[in-house]
Structures are given as C-alpha cells and as structure tokens.
Amino acid sequence: MKTVMQFCWLLLIIILVQAGYSQSLIETKFEQQMVDYESDVVRCYNELQQFLDKYDRNIAEMVAFESLLSIYVDRILEIFNTMERLAGESLETYRGVAARALIFRSLTYLERSRQAPENFTKAVDDYKHALRLYRQATTIPIMNKKLPYEVWIGRKMYTRLADLLDDKNKDFNLLNSLQDINE
C-alpha cells in the first residue's frame, strides 16, 4: 500500500514538473518569436528610412511599408496578449518588445501624417498604448532605455527611442497630444 502511495506521489510530481516544463517551453518559443518579429519590425523601419532617404516619397510604397510593419506589430501584440492571458502578468521582456514595436509603428504612421491626417490619430493611439504598457513598471521608462539593437537613419545611429522620437517628431505633436489628454 505504501509503495502504491509512493508511486502515486511520484507520478503526480512528474506530471506537475512536466506541465511546468511544457509551459516554460511554450514561453521560450513565444519569446523567441517575439524577438524575431521585433527584429523584422526594426528591419522594416530601417528599410523605410533608407527608402525615404534615397527616393521621392512614393505614396504607394510608403503605405505598403506601413502595412507590412503593421503586420509584424499585430503578430507581436497577439503573442503578448496570449502570454498575458497565460501568465496572468506578462514578463518584462514581452512588455518591452511590445512597447518598442508600438513606438516604431507610431513613428512609421507619423511619416505620412501630413498626407493622411488619420495616420496621426493612429500614431497617437500606438504611442499611448506603448506608454500604458510601461505605466506600472518600476524600471527605466521604455523611451529612455537603451535599445537592444541599433537604428540607422541616414548616417545617424540611434540607441534610444527617446532620441529617435525627438528627431522624428520635431514639433512634439505626439507629446502635445498626451498633454491635451492630461488637461
């Protein structure tokens, strides 16, 4: 009887350990995919910047770049939401990836905001969404954190989103939009 009980306990422990292991496997897989997608977002953003640097602003291509980047960001947010549901509270890494991806999409929308005013609204939404993700974070705000990669625009290299945003959003429209909301 004692042996049977011991066996049952052992089985239970194995099942619990295996469940925990498979969950961590899934998490690792998701994390890897988020990182991969983020590198695609950055690649896409860099490509768009090179395109804007060398050519006249061809609207069809700009829209296509925008949509492409958006596909990757949507995929990142999808994984992020899944992880949030799975883990209850998502990890720092996931939040960082999701927030950065949203900022990049926001900056991409800004590129065409003069031609398409609705793009500005989208940019503001993404910007706010990114900041919301980091609202409760005790660490350094996402905008001031050092990026895990380099972003090149022309001959200038950026290592922080704050610098990129300052240069790209020279008239501080995004920041002003947040101020309006606070007022």
Place this chain on the structure above:
Amino acid sequence: MKKCVVYAALVLYALGGQAIWAQDVRSLYDKVRNEYEGGSYGTVVNLCKQIIERCEQNYPDAECRYTDVMKNVYRYKGFSEFKIYTQEQNMDQLEEAINSLMKSYELYGDPEISFNYGYMQSLRAIKLKNGRDLNGLVNAWRGILGLYARDEWTVSNDLLNKIKIFIQQAVEISITPPDSALTTGRFTSFMIRLGCDLARKRNLTAADSIFFTVYYRRAIDDEYNLRGNEWRARGFEAEQLFKADANDSSYRICRGYLELALRFAKSSQRKAEMLKELTKVALYMEKYGKNIRRETELQYAREKASQAYAILQEHRSDIPKDLENEIKKVYGNSIFRLVDYYFSITTAKDRMNSFYHARRIGEELLVPDGMGGLKQKFVWEGYEDLYLKLSDVGYELGDEKFAVDMVDKAWKAILEINHLSMPQIYGSINPQTAKELLQFAQVYQQIAERFGLQSVLHWLRPVIKTLSARSYVPIKQGGM
C-alpha cells in the same frame, strides 16, 4: 372549369417555388461542397449566392450564424469565381473572387485565404498593368506569416511553394508596366529579401537553393534595383535565344529588354554594361541576321558603344578592368565594321563620298600621336585591322600622309601583337604568322608604290620575299 385550371396551376407554381425556397442552408451548403468537388464552378457560385441571399432575410437559418459555414461559403464562392476567371479571363470574375475571399478572411482570418486573395490582387495589378498596387503583396505576406506561425514556425513544402509564387509576383509587379516607373521597386526588393530569408530557414534542395540565391542577388544588386536586375536577367536570356535564331522578332525582344535594363540601371557600371551588350547584339544582328538594314544596325552599335566609352572615361574607377576591355573591343569593332561597310558599298557614282564617310567614321577613334600623325585612342583586340582598313581608305582617297601614317601604324601594331621585331622576321616564324604579316606588308607595298616611297620599298621588298617564303607550307606528298 377554366378558372379551376388556372387556380390549380397557381397552386402548383407556388408549391414548386416553395419547394425550391424550402431548401435550407444546410442542404444548399452540402450541395455546394459536392458541386465544388465535381468541378461545376458556375453552379457553386449560384448556390453560394442563394445561401448569402437566404442569410440576408429577416429570419435566417441557424447555419447563417455559424462562422465555420459562412467562411466556407465565401471561400467556395471565391475559389469557384477564380476558376471561372482562369477559363474566361474576365476581370469582373477576378474582382468577385477577391471580394468573396476577403469576406471569408474577415469572418475567420484564415492565413491560407489571406495568401490567396493577396495572390489574386497581385494578379489583377499585373493584368491591369498597375504596378502601384502593392496591397496584394502585403496581404499575401500576411498569409505566409500566418501559415508559418500555424505550422509552429517551420517552413513546410507547401509554404515554400507559396513563397516562390510570392517572389515571382513581386518581381513581376516591380516591372509592371515595363516602360514606366510607378514605384521605385524598393518595396518589392525588400519583400523578396524577406521571402528568401524565410525560405532559407529550412533545408533547401539544390534547385531551391539556387532559386532563392538568384532572386536574393537580383534584389540586392545595383543598389537594390530589382527592376533593372530583372530586365538585365531577361535581356541575357533573350540574347541566348536571339543568338540561337537571329531573326527580327528575337532581336527586337532582346534589344527591348536590354534597353529597359539600361533605362532602369542605377550605377555607371550597369549602364556601361548594358550599352556594351546592346552594341554586341546589334553587331551580331548585322553579321548573322536575315533581312536587315546593315547601316542602321552598325550606326546603332556605334552610338551605344560610344556612350559606353563616354561612361568609361567619366567613371573609370567604377568600371572593372574586364568590362573596360570589352567596352573598348565592341567600340573598336563597331567603328571597324562601319568603316568597312562604307568602304565596301562604294559605287561608281558616289565612290569618293563613301570613302570620305568611312574616313570620318574612323577618325572618331583617332587622336593626334604627338608626332604629326594620328593614333587610336586605345588599344583593343583587333586595332591593327582598323589601321589597315583606314590605310586602304587613305589610298583610295589619294591622301598620302593619312594612308602612309595608317599603314605604318598597322605594320607596327601587327608586329607588336605577334611580339616580333624587324630582324626576327628573318628568323624562324610560323607560317600562320608569316601569312598574317604578309597581308599587311603587301598593303604597305601597294601604298608605297602608289606614292613613290622608295626608301620604304627598299626595306619592304626583302621582308615580303621572306614572308612569302615562310608562309608557304609544302603539301606533304603521300608516300609510295
């Protein structure tokens, strides 16, 4: 009695109509599946329309609320409409198919559907020659990424085939329409790079590996100039076909592609390369083509070659040495062939005029040599023949200075090419070289005799005598 018959007919009609109407969505849906499998695409479209109409009524069947049923109804409708489009080539059918599949995607978000309607949108853009429409590529890529995620981030065989289709469409869109630039091609180039990178995440067969390597190179060469690279690739392929059968049609196609490659070239190296290739093609046509206007082709070749040479002079550091040599060769060749053409077409009427024309063409390659004479701008493979031909022209024109200068240069050139000095002629040289030198020496003698150059004749006579003896190859007699 008559009234009874009418009422009976009306009742029957109503019952019949109701019978059709009474068909519920479930049975219609089953029919759709069967008909689709049977290949009756027209019937499938009609049945799907009936289902959609029934679902728009005030009291629709329960199936209308099932996403699984309705996404498939739109899917079957879309694919059937596409099948009909492929048979009839009616663009309205393609439009309908795209709308149906988009609706299906809205209902469920199946990545397979996203890829398919993206493919159809790209097809529409290509057919309508609207290279600006890049939505198809974006939607197809969304589908590809979705399928990649669905297969747990692995690239299946099916996905690999889809990526290939995607790449081919991206290339096609970047060159649509062929003669104008609706986009820069930068986005399509980027899409191809993304496609190739995704495909390379799995082990590829040798053929697939070549496919993706070739397209990746085309996407990044010449400053990411996918359009120019594609025309270049098509131009070279057409050139092979043209050389196999040099007729007007293959020539026009080949020249058209190469001219487009030239038009969309970005770097000076690519421009020079395409101009050189156009020269080669025109020279080949002049030599082997049927029913051609020789002068037109030669003038075209000369014009393109001179443009290539101008680029070479301006951007010498950007041009590799082998390309430089090829440019010089085709330029020299086109001038030689044109000089030869004008030299050979002379008739009694405009004889002198043609000779003058030939000389003017030849002078394009000549510059002062600093010793009162003229020399060619550069040394190219066959430059001695041009000197010789120009000396012939000078002889016919009676221009002593020009003829003697050219023939002297020709003689020196042929000696230099064969790495010979004058004393070595009297040594042992092979019959072939002797024969070649003899031809030059005879022209030299002819000119010297005409203009009475006794001192030249003095040293030339023993040379000719020796060369004649050396070039004679005794025929071996069969042994008795």
